[in-house]
Amino acid sequence: MVKENVRVRFAPSPTGNLHIGGVRTAIFNWLFAKANNGKFILRIEDTDQNRYDENSEESIISSLNWLNLDWDEGPIRQSERKIIYGEIAKNLVDTGWAYYDDTSSEELEELRNQQIREKKPPRYDNRGRYKEISHEYYEENKDKKPIVIRFKVPDGGIKPFKDEVRGNVEFNLKEIDDFVILKSDGMPTYHLAHVVDDHEMKITHVIRGEEWISSTPRHVLIHDALGWDYPKYVHVSLILGKDKAKLSKRHGAESALDYKDKGYLPEAILNFLALLGWSPGDNSEIMDVEEIINKFSIDRILGHPAVFDPEKLEWMNGAYIRNLEDNELSKKILEEVNKPKSDGGLLSESVTSELLETKILELTPLVRERIKKISDSSFLLEYFFYDNLKIEKESLIPKKVETEQIINGLKSSIDLLSSVEKFDPEFLEKEFRNLAEKLELKAGQLFFPIRISLTGRKESPPLFDTMCAIGKENSINRLYSAISILKT
Secondary structure, three states: OOOOOOEEEEOOOOOOOOOHHHHHHHHHHHHHHHHOOOEEEEEEOOOOOOOOOHHHHHHHHHHHHHOOOOOOEEEEEHHHHHHHHHHHHHHHHHOOOEEEEOOOHHHHHHHHHHHHHOOOOOOOOOHHHHOOOOHHHHHHHOOOOOOEEEEOOOOOOEEEEEEOOOEEEEEEHHHOOOOEEEOOOOOEOHHHHHHHHHHHOOOOEEEEEHHHHHHHHHHHHHHHHHOOOOOEEEEEOOEEOOOOOEOOHHHOOOOHHHHHHOOOOHHHHHHHHHOOOEOOOOOOOOOOHHHHHHHOOHHHEOOOOEEOOHHHHHHHHHHHHHOOOHHHHHHHHHHHHOOEHHHOOOEOOOOOHHHHHHHHHHHHHHHOOOOOOHHHHHHHHHHHHOOOOOOOHHHHOOOOOOHHHHHHHHHHHHHHHHHOOOOOHHHHHHHHHHHHHHOOOOHHHHHHHHHHHHHOOOOOOOHHHHHHHHOHHHHHHHHHHHHHHHOO
8 A cells, every 4th residue: 555645647638539558547547546545637638739639538538437437636628727838838948947949840850851861860959059039039929930948958967767667767868859848839748738737736656658758757857847856657568469569459459439339348348458567466367346456556567568368358348247137237238239220239120129128138148158248139139039040051950960850850849849838948958858869869960950940050048948038939930941941
């Protein structure tokens, strides 16, 4: 347990949907706050107004709500704090830590091209240091020409900082050029804005992706220039695909809300992503959120990249689904299937909402062991409601069994079903095993074509449970249809 008053933030940029890397960052911050009775703050870093997307911000907030990552403060939008950043940037100019720079984009482009020709790494050459532009000049000309404020990086030396995952990290300041802290539109860059916000919001730990490690010396320098203590930095390793390449959509990674639409449970997503780059200290995999919170600590965050395995996510989601009570699972399934058939549901003129509501609770126990995503529901349940099954003749004939034997077996099955008064799985299984014996067939040789006839599939819930759910009349009709297929 961390003794200080923990305050962390999740600070996404609203320029696109919230993807897996961002979701994991949010989860780690949220877990750490919860584990230490701290505060989790939501900050929207919307200073890049050219790329700002209102729908993106809504999507981010919806994603956090779906994952039950409740925040204690916010959302705080940086765009509403523009004046504060401007004042601090000008203060840095006054104290000699920053300067105005009116170098044009054409000059910067020419500098870049020259460096490329000379086979040098493209970087700013700090020419603006020597222009000595005053506040007055800036105020008079800021609307006429692009003028930025750059931070004046010390000419040399080593800038160390401690990373809570990687230990001491050092950077040579000669490798860092003077960087922009206030853009020509008066908006701050990330480097300045988040430092100011972290200080004013009393952030104690910055938990973010390791892609920000190379920028951290800049952030430490700004803290030093302002006389502020900096927070503890926690840089979380990358997430890779199974091929060890940077995670992308081709690896199965999608936005948080895409996973929602595909039938994943938020609890499963949280559990799965918590284990990407963090260890609970034992072999635990399926954990409820309280267990994860109780075990979560920074010293168990791993320094090596984590691998995103979509198959494992699907397995974990299935485990969470199977742990749901029948009533709860039925509600989720009903929500999924209660859509038009054209939209992936089961609704049609013949299958009404009332019929679905009546049958789903009965059918839920039959599919719960096979369901991996809620979006699987319509596929798994379709044959309970629709008779027009797509069955190939060859699929009805097991190996080492003649077609006539199968036809005779199905006819005998129809006779059996027509004559039985008791229609429950245990009784039917006993009767059909006796029938197989009379027909000199192995049980599987009879059951297999019956299963195909009733469901159109090689795999289904227990055969006789399925038969009872389909009903006697429909079962008989489907067996007749299968016989017709075999005779073609």
